[in-house]
Amino acid sequence: DLKLQFLYFIANSNPSNLPTKMTAQSKMSPVATSMFSWDGIKTALWGTDVEEVNPNLYQYVRNWVKNGVPKPRNDEEALQFKWLLYFVAGAGAWYAASPKTATKFFNPWDMTLPTWLFWFSAKQWTLQNYNDFVLHMLKVTGFEKLPTNPIPGVPEDGLELEPIDFFYLRVNAVIDVVFLTLMTYMVAKTANATFPVPKVLPSLVGPKAAGLLTNTTAGFLAHQFVRTLMSWSVLTLVSDSSYSFLHWAMHKYRMLYRIVHRHHHRIVKPNAGLADVRNYHPIELVISSFVFPLAVYAANMTVGVTPISALVAFNFQVTVNICNHSGYDVKFLTMSSGDHEMHHRVPTSNMGVACYFVDRYIMRTYKAYTP
Numbered sequence: 231d232l233k234l235q236f237l238y239f240i241a242n243s244n245p246s247n248l249p250t251k252m253t254a255q256s257k258m259s260p261v262a263t264s265m266f267s268w269d270g271i272k273t274a275l276w277g278t279d280v281e282e283v284n285p286n287l288y289q290y291v292r293n294w295v296k297n298g299v300p301k302p303r304n305d306e307e308a309l310q311f312k313w314l315l316y317f318v319a320g321a322g323a324w325y326a327a328s329p330k331t332a333t334k335f336f337n338p339w340d341m342t343l344p345t346w347l348f349w350f351s352a353k354q355w356t357l358q359n360y361n362d363f364v365l366h367m368l369k370v371t372g373f374e375k376l377p378t379n380p381i382p383g384v385p386e387d388g389l390e391l392e393p394i395d396f397f398y399l400r401v402n403a404v405i406d407v408v409f410l411t412l413m414t415y416m417v418a419k420t421a422n423a424t425f426p427v428p429k430v431l432p433s434l435v436g437p438k439a440a441g442l443l444t445n446t447t448a449g450f451l452a453h454q455f456v457r458t459l460m461s462w463s464v465l466t467l468v469s470d471s472s473y474s475f476l477h478w479a480m481h482k483y484r485m486l487y488r489i490v491h492r493h494h495h496r497i498v499k500p501n502a503g504l505a506d507v508r509n510y511h512p513i514e515l516v517i518s519s520f521v522f523p524l525a526v527y528a529a530n531m532t533v534g535v536t537p538i539s540a541l542v543a544f545n546f547q548v549t550v551n552i553c554n555h556s557g558y559d560v561k562f563l564t565m566s567s568g569d570h571e572m573h574h575r576v577p578t579s580n581m582g583v584a585c586y587f588v589d590r591y592i593m594r595t596y597k598a599y600t601p
Contacts, residue, residue: 293400300393306488307394310511313489314401317513336408338415350407361504364552373558376568377601381575384498389506398493399505401512409519416523417540420530458542460533465543466584469525473518474588477581478595480514490514498574501557522547550584568599 302308325332341349380386389395480491494510508515522544529535553560554570561567564585573580579597582589589596 293396297393297396300397303392303394306492310489310493314512317516335412338412341411346407349411350403353407353410354403357504360548361552364549365503365556368553368556368558368560373560375557376559376571376599378499378571378575379601381498386499389497389502389509391505391509394493395509398510398512399508402508402510402515405512405515405519406508409516413523413526413540413544416526417535417537420526420535457534458536458539461529461535461539462543462546464529464533465522465525465535465539466546467587468528469521469543469547470582470584471588472521472524473583474581474586474593476518476521478593481577481581490517495574495577497555499557500555500571500574503552503556506555507551547584554583566599569597572597572599 302311321332325336337346480486490511490513494514497506497509500506525543526535526540529539550562550565553562553565554567556567559568564587565583569580569586570583576597579595580586580589581593581595586596
């Protein structure tokens, strides 16, 4: 009986005694509790008795009621809170001055509240399980931990999350949904289901080869694969290069660093995946969230974008970020988790995420990993 199962969930969920301090790794869902198991589905739908890094809807509301807004512990946190309030006030003023435009930005699909809450829950569930999947695969496929020497004052098992970290993670969970819906709307409105075959193709490859590419299924699929690969390459290069310059600016200008970026650099030795990736000031998330839509626009103006190529590029960025903050020694194409750890240890170096083209050849900020 579904009603009895629902009551069983309620009876077995204990919202009391939520910890205010836990290490990031201790809150990652065990891989055994996967999305395909009954326990995993139960956890995703209803929750556990800890404050998850990627809480489901029930946990999310419960954590707000339980913990609320933490008090700043020092002048720097007070400054970050003050600017967050300024930012929220500015967004409210924009909505009051231009409600139609603001509504279209915050909710481009005109979703109802139940629909929005569904997508929020789906996003949280997907992120939590995908993060656990990536970390598990790194472990079982034989990747070694980065051989970084012990750093005085830095715990080996990861950053001990404070109430301020949980607060930012909760705020960022909402901002994520806003920009994901905006990005999907942008891709849907600008992209084609398939890349059109260029009219100049016969003059480029000859009429016979052009006929094979346009009149056969295999040729057409090969053409679409090549164009998707090109689109993914442009999306990745533009988004990573744009973020490199933005990241550099957040370190270059002291006030910007203090307000929006310094919180993320409380993490000196990242090793907790998304718990570290998404632990930054909400204003930084808003600013950096414009990078991928910019890349979509650039790719669409050059080689074209499909929903599949945008999804592949976005998932690649998420996977790279998890690997960069996993503590494992991961190298793939141009990315290196060791190089990103060097950025956390030497903040003036390695501004890129998936590649370090800008660091190597333009800003000269590249610094290779050393233990």
